[in-house]
Amino acid sequence: MHGVKRLRLTPQAAETKRLKELSKIESYLAIEQDVLSRKRVKDYSDEALGRTTRLLDLNPEFYTIWNYRRTILLSLFPSLSPEDITSHLISDLRLTTSYLLVHPKVYWIWNHRKWCLESVPHGPGESQKWREDFWKGELKLIEKMLEADARNFHAWDYRRYVLSSLPLARPKTEELKYTQTKIEANFSNFSAWHCRTKVLSAIWAERNATPEEVKKAKDKEFELVTQALWTDPGDQSGWLYHRWLVGQEPPLDTLRREIRNIQDLHEAEPESKWCVNALAHYTLLLARHPSTGEDEAMRLRGEAKRLFTILEKVDPHRRARHRDMAAQCT
Template structure:
């Protein structure tokens, strides 16, 4: 287990044949790392029952540098801070310690941007920022608290610049935006998602964030829902024609239709997607979306549509999908069976 972690697998690296001596040397080196990690782990865990000293804290730093996924050690590190360091520190000193902690986790994230426990520790640091010892000094502390959250938003934006689809960073961004003492305007966040999507239509996390912001703005009456929904459909059509095989775009389209897709919207979107399918006859996502919306019409508007005709069209699309996507053949057959059974009267 430890050797796998300590010697990470490298992808797209050409392998070279090693001599027996080289293999043996590598084996000894890995064994030494395993022994060092095991000894360090035992040393730290032996202190975890009530040792809140600086020495114990320093040992957690060493161990987490080797294995940042060792969540028990993150928990112990926080206990040392709460029960040891913070007890004897002034609010200014606590701020300084937390600043160091944020710097430490930032360094860890550069090497391990998708480790949950590092992101969790940053959350804890932000939530532990003191408000100040009294009413007179409280505004300055709150100002520092706000600046700490502002810095976090800047940090997470840099992380998303490096990897725009890192869902850990997107989740953390939502957390920061929700927790800021002085919230940022949601319209600004909507503009941020626009920039990310325009840079890469495949950024599902940005589409997901956009759906949350729009839902909130609509619920608060801060955005004309009908007008902005039409603008979203226009954005999606551009994305569909740019890359009709991009799953992220189609998933967002289904969400958007689901927010207010009556018969008129469903039929309009089916027609628009059919035009794209005529140009891209092998587009699986075009076919899947058309059949999805036609099935929705059959389910929700049965009294207003030609059920026989629509059912036949769905069956024909399923046959084409079976040929185009044989790995999911049984799924398409099951959907046809579901449609047939739906039309039968219950016994």
């Protein structure tokens, strides 16, 4: 780190440090060899389960060991009562919780949690109660993790999984409010915007919404995303959501309105590549709209070509793509 004086180790201290690190490596390799040997001979004992815990404590990204651990548990379950199976699963949920606090973006940990939840015994009584409590606990865990890192897409993906698995479905309008809270706290939260597209689509499908109802709902969403675009026109998240709202076959009045709004933003932020990119894309959409006459379409294609030429300068990393797009505007 800058400004922090680096301490020099004496030769003796450096050697001590080296030997300590070497000892850790040797210890890890010994545990790894032991566990992999047990896996090869199909050792599915409680002792083998404990050894996988030791290895995963050192390396929770070792997906082969997660697979082996599940195989061990599945071999043990037939001889256990539902209560004992539940106890094992609770232990593994606690184990993965401790790992996620340090490694919140490791797929294999999240996958093992899913497996645990899906393995809770079915049936009446205590096991069913545990099953319901598990899912509620998962939702609370996800909310805490998103408080720590609101843009962790692993947590957002897992949240959708949990919500779809709750014994009692949570109203989708509540999830819509949740995503808005996260978005308003940070407009660059791409995962929250993405989740919002899924929730809105599900609501419209569930209600069998008419095109007019969808358009009305989208108009409200345009108000939200416009705040994001004006707040930080250089952030991609809001622009992607805006493009999703516009769609590939937008109503003519919506398309013209959004082009005018973005033109206003372009005047204020002429160097915003995402602003110019959106204008070029929507101008082409307008040129291809069935109600657009040929003369107007030709003029719009010329304007789109001009915008892609501007993009070659403000977005040089994608110069070749913008040049190709400009060539297609003729």
